[in-house]
Structure formats: C-alpha cells, structure tokens
Amino acid sequence: MERKGFFITFEGGEGCGKSTQISLLESALKSAGEEVLVLREPGGTCVGEAIRHLLKSPEEGSSLVPEAELLLFAASRAQLVREKIRPALARGQWVLCDRFLDSTTVYQGVARCLDSSQVSLINRFAVGDTLPDRTFFLDLPWGEARLRVGKRNGAPDRFDSENDLFHNAVREGFLRLAEREPERVATLDASASQQSLATVIQKNISSFCHVLFS
Numbered sequence: 001m002e003r004k005g006f007f008i009t010f011e012g013g014e015g016c017g018k019s020t021q022i023s024l025l026e027s028a029l030k031s032a033g034e035e036v037l038v039l040r041e042p043g044g045t046c047v048g049e050a051i052r053h054l055l056k057s058p059e060e061g062s063s064l065v066p067e068a069e070l071l072l073f074a075a076s077r078a079q080l081v082r083e084k085i086r087p088a089l090a091r092g093q094w095v096l097c098d099r100f101l102d103s104t105t106v107y108q109g110v111a112r113c114l115d116s117s118q119v120s121l122i123n124r125f126a127v128g129d130t131l132p133d134r135t136f137f138l139d140l141p142w143g144e145a146r147l148r149v150g151k152r153n154g155a156p157d158r159f160d161s162e163n164d165l166f167h168n169a170v171r172e173g174f175l176r177l178a179e180r181e182p183e184r185v186a187t188l189d190a191s192a193s194q195q196s197l198a199t200v201i202q203k204n205i206s207s208f209c210h211v212l213f214s
C-alpha cells in the first residue's frame with residue numbers, strides 16, 4: 001500500500017518559533033486534504049503530561065539529576081510512540097511533533113554532558129524503529145532567542161532558566177547533529193519571516209511526497 005502520512009518533527013532551542021510553524025504546516029496539510037495529528041514532547045499522553053509537569057517545574061523538578069531527566073524524557077517518548085504516533089501513521093495520518101529524540105541527543109547528551117553513546121542507546125530503546133521522516137531544525141542564535149523568550153508570558157521553566165552556556169551548547173549541538181544527518185535534518189534560519197519559513201517547509205515536504213500545497 002502506498003504510504004499516506006509522514007512523521008515530521010520540529011527541533012530547536014527555546015523561542016525559535018516551532019509552534020507557529022507547526023500550526024502553519026498543520027493548516028496547509030489540512031487544506032491539501034490530509035489528516036494531521038499534532039503532538040508535543042514531553043507530553044501528548046496522560047502519562048507524558050504528568051512527566052512533562054515534573055520535568056518543567058522549577059520546584060518539583062529541582063532535585064532531578066541529569067540521568068533521571070534523560071530517563072523521564074525517554075519514558076514520555078516511549079509512551080507517545082506506542083499510544084499515539086504508530087497508530088496515527090498506521091491510519092495514514094501525518095504526525096507533526098514538537099520535539100522528539102533529537103532534543104534528547106542535544107539537551108541531555110550535549111548540554112547536560114551525558115555520555116552520547118548511552119543517550120543514543122536509550123533513545124533507540126524508547127522509539128524502536130519509529131524515526132522521523134524529516135526534521136526541521138529552526139536555528140536561531142541564543143542572543144536573539146533570549147529576547148523572544150523574555151517577551152513570553154508566564155514564569156520561566158527549568159530549561160528557560162538555564163544559563164547562556166547551556167543554551168549556546170544546545171544550538172551548537174543541533175548544528176552538529178544536522179551536519180551529521182543532512183538527509184533527514186533540514187536547518188532553517190529561524191530569523192526569517194514566518195511566512196517565508198512556512199513556504200520553505202512546504203517546498204521541502206513537496207520534494208519527497210505527493211502533497212500539493214495551494
């Protein structure tokens with residue numbers, strides 16, 4: 001049977017504009033007659049949302065060690081893959097996910113300095129053979145991203161409040177990962193306008209599948 005939906009992930013540091021691009025792509029795919037499921041990580045399931053709360057809360061997550069943090073992200077992802085992602089792909093839907101295993105490779109494996117081969121093993125255990133067909137990395141220098149994050153409403157979470165060194169390491173980590181996997185990971189300049197980014201993303205998607213965007 002011809003494959004209908006694809007698994008697309010969005011990655012990047014804080015404030016890079018992933019959620020805007022995800023909703024623009026969701027609308028464009030729906031206008032083209034596709035069925036779309038949008039998910040986020042950590043979260044997307046009951047179990048995952050409980051884990052998300054723990055991971056993001058500066059109070060409840062204050063004593064988390066990096067190893068436990070890694071396993072919690074992996075646990076949330078293992079649940080999401082089996083409960084939501086695989087069934088949706090099997091139904092022929094598109095799955096758009098706000099972050100996936102590349103975030104763990106970079107945040108835990110690079111910025112938290114955990115052993116990258118162990119991180120990679122745990123990532124693979126969590127997802128099995130469910131890997132993204134295409135990943136869009138929205139790249140923004142931390143200096144610019146920090147200004148965007150500062151304008152957000154609400155209190156900063158455990159990750160927003162990390163120092164500049166951490167956020168610069170995240171950006172470097174994503175850049176290196178994109179260099180290692182150029183076939184899957186497309187690096188986009190997130191300082192471009194929302195509409196031009198959306199157009200680049202749609203063109204990229206049209207290059208490997210049947211969808212005709214209007």
Ligand code: TYD
Binds near residue numbers: 101102
């Ligand atoms: P979220 O509010 O979803 O951040 P954003 O809007 O920037 O995507 O919070 C998720 C945070 O968790 C984010 O700072 C990145 C971090 N994270 C990891 O450290 N490892 C992971 O595997 C994932 C999925 C997220």
